[in-house]
Amino acid sequence: MDTVPNSKTSIMEVVVDFFTEKEWSFTRSEERSAVYASFHGADFSWDCYARIYEEAQRLVFYSIPQVTIPEDKRLPVAEYFTRANYGLPIGNFELDLDDGEVRYKTSIDVEEDRLTRALLNHIIYANIVTVDKYLPGLMAVVYGDVSPAEAVAQVEESSGD
């Protein structure tokens, strides 16, 4: 009996094909249903990973800057991210107030469709462009004693917002 071919490529394969074509260095983990990579921007580098939920047909992409926020800076960073997040069209900054981990998240559900290269492209590039833009402000709040409001204003002014 002929089997009906599965014409829907898995999200994992779309992500792997994307990183391969873009020549990103990456590691694939079937066990964790994730693909790990690194991004090198103009001034900063950071880790990224795509977490795949094949059954729910959902992809979540995270950028994880290589900075752990000290406890006394977590509330100022929470304010910085709250200010930065307001008005961003896609994705948001996250802060774990318990351990100081920061990340930027973009995500998509494609339950009744398939994840196309175009959709994935926006999930990833909206993410890394936004992190690259706001990372200097984060560093200024954590290490430069700049107020969150001023840090956001400086970042947005320098990018012409």
Place this chain on the structure above:
Amino acid sequence: MGKIFEAVTRFLTADDWPIKQIGDDLAYSVTCQGQNGEWACVAEAIEEKNIFVFYSACPVEAPEEVRPRVAELLTRINYGRLIGNFEMDYEDGHIRFRTSIDITGHEIKPFMISQLVYANVQTMDQYLPAIKKVIEEEDVYPVIAMVQVE
């Protein structure tokens, strides 16, 4: 009328949402009734960027003195959420939940709109009591308010 706005109009109309267009904008406002309150929602098509955004606007605003506590609450809620995020305008205390999609190079489909809209209103409904509690009760820890609704 742009493609995104057309698709949003078809979906919200077919789903019986009582929508009102916001002036000449490619956006609709609609009142949503949840289990924990009633609030305004906005469905906006940003055609030039190929983005659809849906907002639930929290019916309570954060007075200036409690904005840091609300920011802490929203930061805790946002950590680990897979779809959407809470945000607050620090200048006026307006709080909202945002879900959105960039569909450049793709066609917007009804299920995409449905997922963004329903995930959005369900999340606002779930966390609205926590937001109100943190705003109204100064001795409530944001983490406790959050845990109580999860």
